[in-house]
Amino acid sequence: MVLELKNIEKSFGEKQVLKGVSLCAQGGQAFGLLGRNGAGKTTSIRILMNVFPANGGEVLLDGKPIDYKKVKFGYLPEERGLYPKKKIIDQLVYFAELNGVKRSDAVKSVDRWLARLGMTEYRNKRLDTLSKGNQQKIQLITALAHDPQIVILDEPFSGLDPVNAMLLKDVVKEEIEKGKIVLFSSHQMNYIEEFCDSIAILNGGEVVLSGDLYEIKRNYPRDRLVIRSEQTAEIAESFGENCAVTENGELIVTLDSPDDKQTVMKGLVESYDIDEVKVFEPSLNDIFVEYAGHQE
Amino acid sequence: MKQFGKILKFELKNYFTNKVFVGITLFFVLAITVVMFFPRISETFDKEDNSTNVESYEDVEELPVMLVAGENAEYVSEIFSASFLDYKVEAAQGSVDDIKERIVSGDAECAFVMSNPTEYTYYVNNLSMMDMNTQIADEVLLSVYRMGFMVGNGISAEQAEEVLSAQIQHETQTLGKDQFQNYLYTYIMIMALYMVILLYGQMVANNVATEKSSRAMELLITSANPVSMMFGKVIASCTAGFVQLVSIFGSALLFFNINKSYWEGADMIESLFDMPVDLLIYMLVFFVLGFLIYAFMFSAVGSTASKLEDINTSVTPIVLIFVAGFIVVMVSMGTGNFDTTLIKVCSYIPFTSPMVMFARVVMTTVPVYEIAISIAILIASVIGIGVVSAKIYRVGVLLYGTPPKISAIIKAIRKA
Numbered sequence: 001m002v003l004e005l006k007n008i009e010k011s012f013g014e015k016q017v018l019k020g021v022s023l024c025a026q027g028g029q030a031f032g033l034l035g036r037n038g039a040g041k042t043t044s045i046r047i048l049m050n051v052f053p054a055n056g057g058e059v060l061l062d063g064k065p066i067d068y069k070k071v072k073f074g075y076l077p078e079e080r081g082l083y084p085k086k087k088i089i090d091q092l093v094y095f096a097e098l099n100g101v102k103r104s105d106a107v108k109s110v111d112r113w114l115a116r117l118g119m120t121e122y123r124n125k126r127l128d129t130l131s132k133g134n135q136q137k138i139q140l141i142t143a144l145a146h147d148p149q150i151v152i153l154d155e156p157f158s159g160l161d162p163v164n165a166m167l168l169k170d171v172v173k174e175e176i177e178k179g180k181i182v183l184f185s186s187h188q189m190n191y192i193e194e195f196c197d198s199i200a201i202l203n204g205g206e207v208v209l210s211g212d213l214y215e216i217k218r219n220y221p222r223d224r225l226v227i228r229s230e231q232t233a234e235i236a237e238s239f240g241e242n243c244a245v246t247e248n249g250e251l252i253v254t255l256d257s258p259d260d261k262q263t264v265m266k267g268l269v270e271s272y273d274i275d276e277v278k279v280f281e282p283s284l285n286d287i288f289v290e291y292a293g294h295q296e
Numbered sequence: 297m298k299q300f301g302k303i304l305k306f307e308l309k310n311y312f313t314n315k316v317f318v319g320i321t322l323f324f325v326l327a328i329t330v331v332m333f334f335p336r337i338s339e340t341f342d343k344e345d346n347s348t349n350v351e352s353y354e355d356v357e358e359l360p361v362m363l364v365a366g367e368n369a370e371y372v373s374e375i376f377s378a379s380f381l382d383y384k385v386e387a388a389q390g391s392v393d394d395i396k397e398r399i400v401s402g403d404a405e406c407a408f409v410m411s412n413p414t415e416y417t418y419y420v421n422n423l424s425m426m427d428m429n430t431q432i433a434d435e436v437l438l439s440v441y442r443m444g445f446m447v448g449n450g451i452s453a454e455q456a457e458e459v460l461s462a463q464i465q466h467e468t469q470t471l472g473k474d475q476f477q478n479y480l481y482t483y484i485m486i487m488a489l490y491m492v493i494l495l496y497g498q499m500v501a502n503n504v505a506t507e508k509s510s511r512a513m514e515l516l517i518t519s520a521n522p523v524s525m526m527f528g529k530v531i532a533s534c535t536a537g538f539v540q541l542v543s544i545f546g547s548a549l550l551f552f553n554i555n556k557s558y559w560e561g562a563d564m565i566e567s568l569f570d571m572p573v574d575l576l577i578y579m580l581v582f583f584v585l586g587f588l589i590y591a592f593m594f595s596a597v598g599s600t601a602s603k604l605e606d607i608n609t610s611v612t613p614i615v616l617i618f619v620a621g622f623i624v625v626m627v628s629m630g631t632g633n634f635d636t637t638l639i640k641v642c643s644y645i646p647f648t649s650p651m652v653m654f655a656r657v658v659m660t661t662v663p664v665y666e667i668a669i670s671i672a673i674l675i676a677s678v679i680g681i682g683v684v685s686a687k688i689y690r691v692g693v694l695l696y697g698t699p700p701k702i703s704a705i706i707k708a709i710r711k712a
Contacts, residue, residue, distance in 0.1 A: 051518055052690075052694070073518065075519075077511070077515060080511060081511025081512050081513075082510070082512050082515065083510065084510055086310075090309075094302070095515065098299055098516075098519040098520045142515055
């Protein structure tokens with residue numbers, strides 16, 4: 001299963017929000033959609049889910065225009081909210097039914113998910129009696145109970161304690177293993193880095209960077225070394241201006257050319273007491289700041 | 297369509313499990329029950345009262361005193377004794393001030409001070425709204441005066457009495473509509489329509505705004521078609537309103553029939569429950585169409601508000617249009633004149649026609665083609681407003697922040 005957005009354009013009044021957004025997500029993989037606030041993530045998601053039409057471009061599934069009658073979406077919106085005064089089971093079943101599940105199946109599925117997330121005891125409670133984290137878990141069920149092929153999770157980890165975050169990670173991994181397309185949108189880069197194989201960074205309604213995360217990192221010039229050693233001062237002295245000390249005491253040495261790295265590493269290990277030396281790879285956070293740091 | 301059914305079911309369940317909805321319905325049913333059983337209950341009490349008080353009845357009541365003074369006081373007081381059975385009529389001596397004092401002190405209740413046979417002053421401490429004494433006195437004095445005049449001019453007392461007591465017999469045959477008889481249905485129907493539209497219209501608007509403010513809308517718009525959503529809500533509220541009315545009026549009808557024998561003589565009430573079928577059908581048609589047209593507008597307006605607090609200001613224009621229609625009908629109901637140009641025009645404008653045309657149909661004779669035109673305009677408008685409202689709804693549910701200006705909404709609809 002391959003989901004593609006091709007050249008999606010969208011304007012609201014005079015304001016062009018999306019300027020030809022293209023991205024491609026594979027089944028059985030997680031895809032990270034990144035961007036600062038107002039970059040066009042939510043608009044892209046809404047067009048993908050057919051909440052409103054795009055002004056241009058197309059949404060394809062396996063190369064063909066997507067048939068919204070056949071494809072089910074699961075959505076965890078960034079702005080959380082359900083019916084605060086209603087019984088949890090009632091609203092969960094309602095949402096599953098709206099997504100095309102028969103009532104009896106909906107009840108079974110919802111009960112299974114409540115059990116999976118340890119929420120069975122709240123089945124007949126009103127939503128507003130639950131803590132924020134538990135409400136979040138209920139909201140997650142609305143995204144998954146109807147067994148969608150495409151799951152879109154907008155900031156899924158916000159407001160969860162570490163134990164619940166762990167539980168959510170497991171659930172997301174299971175969904176990915178089932179071959180579903182999982183689309184993540186988040187500002188918590190560590191989670192994206194942990195889950196997503198591919199990413200797209202949106203800035204000012206355009207995709208400024210997209211592709212396989214590993215490849216993106218590999219494609220950065222490999223001309224910097226990270227060194228951890230007891231003899232930082234001596235090493236720093238020997239490299240002079242080409243060397244910087246990071247906050248956690250590591251040294252980053254910039255080489256004249258990536259080709260020198262083998263020689264320099266060898267020399268370091270022979271001359272000093274080195275704990276670790278490796279080629280510097282930027283974190284997703286670094287990449288994000290580089291590409292989305294300036295608002296277009 | 298499938299989604300529409302599910303939304304309708306969900307929304308209906310919301311109404312029927314809502315404590316306020318159930319409470320209000322039960323309250324009205326209970327109130328109607330009490331009203332309908334009232335004659336039976338009061339009769340039962342009366343019987344008890346009579347049986348216990350029979351012996352003491354005579355000596356318990358001391359009749360209030362009515363004084364008669366001035367010219368021919370003795371003679372007038374004699375005549376009055378026969379006419380005012382609820383009073384102990386006494387001829388009084390003394391000045392007007394004495395009489396006034398006796399009344400103020402409570403010694404007497406009222407007094408007639410005669411200036412001449414056809415002129416008097418009536419003194420009473422607090423003049424009750426129901427005080428008919430002067431009317432009775434006028435009649436009595438007038439016939440005494442006429443009688444005296446006739447006898448004085450050579451007509452025998454028997455002949456004079458015959459002339460004075462002659463009654464005109466008459467009968468009215470209504471060929472069109474009897475406004476008096478139909479007044480009550482129209483009144484009740486208009487009030488019911490007014491209450492239900494405002495109440496349920498606001499409920500629909502609040503319902504939409506609540507979904508938006510609780511952000512449940514974020515999930516709803518991705519799970520359901522906004523048009524199904526809006527129609528589901530509107531039809532659910534229409535059904536709920538209808539069920540409420542049917543349970544209230546149905547219980548009224550049921551309890552009326554149970555107590556029918558106790559209501560004999562109450563023509564107004566009897567005629568109400570004897571409503572002709574054609575009027576009932578008109579009532580249903582105008583009710584449903586009128587309800588829909590307003591509920592669509594309320595839901596569209598509700599969708600543009602992002603907070604519940606915004607609803608009240610947003611719905612004001614709709615409420616104003618509606619109240620204007622209501623006032624037009626009420627004024628005509630008061631005067632009984634349904635032939636003004638205003639009424640005729642209003643009976644074709646879809647926002648006012650449900651009330652105005654219904655009132656015209658019930659209170660006057662309206663040609664069938666006029667009713668048909670009015671209903672046709674109404675149906676076309678319901679469809680038109682339904683479509684426009686669905687478009688506004690589709691755009692409105694995604695808007696957050698300050699409620700958009702009308703021009704912005706129109707722009708958005710054109711683009712959608």
